[in-house]
Amino acid sequence: MSASVKVRRQFPTSKVMWSVIGWLVVFVFFFPVLWMWLESFKTEPQAASSPPTIFFAPTLEEFQQVLSGDFPPYFINSAIASIGSTLLVLVLGLPAAYALAIRPVKRTRDVLFFFISTRFLPFAASLVPLYLLARDLQLLDNIFALALIYTTINLPLGVWLLRSFLLEIPPELFEAARVDGAGFFTEIRRIVVPLVAPGIAATSLICLIFSWNEFFYAVNFTSSVAGTAPIFLVGFISGRGLFYAKLAAAATLASLPVLIGGWIAQKQLIRGLTMGAVK
Structure with a gap:
């Protein structure tokens, strides 16, 4: 006792x-x-003060100046490129992951290695050929061309993630569905999507974040028409005048979609990232 x-x-x-x-x-x-x-939420003098201003009266003046300027078009461009590329990754990656996980062939490992090996290539090494191709096709400063580039960047990662989620589905479910006469699209719609919805949500959010924050290709392939939010943020950095408060306000607005999306999908994201962790 x-x-x-x-x-x-x-x-x-x-x-x-x-x-x-x-x-x-x-x-x-x-x-x-x-x-x-x-x-x-500070004024420019308060944001640039040294030592930093801890106690202050919050103001929305910097947000108003950012929203009344050129920020909305850049924000819309980021949304189009990020959401469009994420949808393309799902449309192209889900069938590829299905083939590699559910109906593997002899060279499946070689195919997987080819997919992931494309991530080994430095972005700078692919810049010149992609730039020349976009120039010849007259796709420079085009938001849809930028969405295609983001798709090629995220597709290998999307295939790998979706395949790992599909491997958790018992093969007996597909065998039973085929006995009942289910085809490929029926299996995707009735079995794959409902069971790996958390994995799809996790993959979508990861690809969305990567696309939303991408800067290297955006700064080289766009100028004024198809510029994205990261390009807009860089434009605030200047050696003349104060810009800290405006830059912070613009960065806050640019980060809100990803933060809100992650907060809304946090349950699906956690379930997706932990699929297969516990047997």
Whole structure:
């Protein structure tokens, strides 16, 4: 009896320590975002002051100036390129992942290696051929051409992720569906999509984030017509005048879609990223 009481009175030191470490790590990663949000509600003199202004009266003046300027077209371009490329990745990647996971062939591993090997190529190495191709096809400064480039970047990753999710589906389900006369599209619609919906949501969000934040190809393939939100943010950086508060306000607006999408799909995202982790 005394032993059990002694065990109950033990303080979970290790658990508390790991909790504190975890919260410290979260704070370190979240602090730059929090500071950006705080800077966006300051005036330009307050944002550029040294030491930093901690206590201030929040204002929406910088947001109004950003929204009344050229930000909306850049924001719309980012939405078109990111959402369009993510949809293309799903449309092209889901059948490819189905073939590699459900109906593998002899060279499946070689095909998988080919897909992932395209990610080994540095972006700078592919810039010149892609630029020449876009120039000859008159697709420079075209938002749809940028969406196609984003698709080629994210498609290998999408195929790999979707294949890993499809491998968790019992093969007996497909065998039973084929006995009932189900075809390829019926299997995709009735079996694959409902069962791997969390994985599809996770893949979509990852591809959306990569496309939304992409800068290298956007700065080289666009100028004024098809510029995206990262291009707009770079335009604020200048050696003349104060720009910290406006830059923080524009960065906050540019990050909202990804943050809101991640918050809405957080349950599906967690389920998708942990599929297959526990047998």
